[in-house]
Amino acid sequence: MLVDNNTCLHCGACVGTCPGNSLFLHETSTIEFFSSCTQCGLCLRVCPVGAIDFDAGPGDRRAAGSDEDATHHPAGATV
């Protein structure tokens, strides 16, 4: 995944959303994708300003779409 740093507001929505915790916000200024990223595309969808996109390398592109694309479904909250 790629981040356009000119568009990015550094709000952290992507970091908090990533189910695999594959995103890190460096010192408030840049977003790093770890190699554990599965390109589920949730970050692309959650980014309020559309700063994130798929890496355009061959074989990397997957269509952003439904939640079924996410390979991790965290157990979420239970009472």
Place this chain on the structure above:
Amino acid sequence: MRRIAADVLVVGAGPAGSMAAKFAARGGARTLLIEKRQEIGSPLRCAEGMSAKWMAECEVTPDPRWIASELDGARIYSPNGTCAVLAINRSGKDLGLVVERHLFDKALAHHAAAAGAEILLKTHARDVLRSGDAVTGIVGRSMNEDIEIRARIVIGADGFESQVGRWAGIHTAVSPDDIATTIQYRLCNVQCDPKYADFYVGSCAPAGYIWVFPKGSGIANVGIGCQLSRLHGKADVKGYLDRWIAGQPDLAKGQPLEIVAGGLSTCRPLARTVADGIMLVGDSARMIDPLTGGGIANACVSGKLAGEIAAEAVRGNDSSAKFLQKYEKAWRARLEKKLVRNWMAQKKFHELDDATFDSIVKTLAETGSGANALSMLTAIGRKHPRLVAGFAKLLWV
């Protein structure tokens, strides 16, 4: 490498962190509050609307220096334009405020400092320190040097993107169905009623709502929040807001002074918010209200409880998860029922179509309601019992 030792380390100087630091320091703990940014309270990611009911409990006095507007009430607009006007319950000592978060947050940090907490800016954590299973501090960076901070208790107050909890092994990940994303413009040159917060529901904001919060002098926070499950492409949420604003004659000529955005959790309460040596508060503990998206009140209430209990843990030399269950019990007693009820209501309301919203807002307009979630859900439930069937018993306790 800079090394610091403290009794209580609070990570994040938003409202939850500052509140935790204040009450930990008040309780006699040597307290350090760290903030990754160079300024407390900015950039904000908040609509800046809040009630005042929680303030007395947390020893906060409404201060005109950080209040932009004091509201008479809220107005809810349905898709076909039906409007329900809800009054703030002044006689119940509530206030509806629109605040300046960059000043409010600094005021809360000031209170923490006045209580004895020390503050370090441009200081962020990169990992927790451990001794066995217990968290014993953090490693990170402060300005241009590496830093190691050892503390008997770490309080994670690092917001929606919280890492401290995850590093400590606390499960804080949220399902995509329980994540909302938001974007807001501070618009000048707009017409709006200075005494009312306006909310717009329906397909203009799928599984969410649009808000207009007046800040005085022709300025308003105009924003949107939608569930992630309804967003499919890049910047969908911005598209919804921009299209809606363009269709509002009173707002369409507005010019932005600020863009803010952020993600928020709308999930049920977490199963666990403590581990050996660590507690989570506020947004990092997923305490944002699932129906309204409001987080400040719950952040401050949980922050206060965590600070007090952290100081107790230090005095008693017991920072085990077992002792910290005291915090779990305390915040759940105070907040859990409302969070669960509002989560169930949110799930229901996210399924509704425009016609049903028209009907519900008409009910609110006819029967009247206070400007708070419980009053609204109760009023709606009387006429539309099936909508609240799943959680009705949580309304009348």
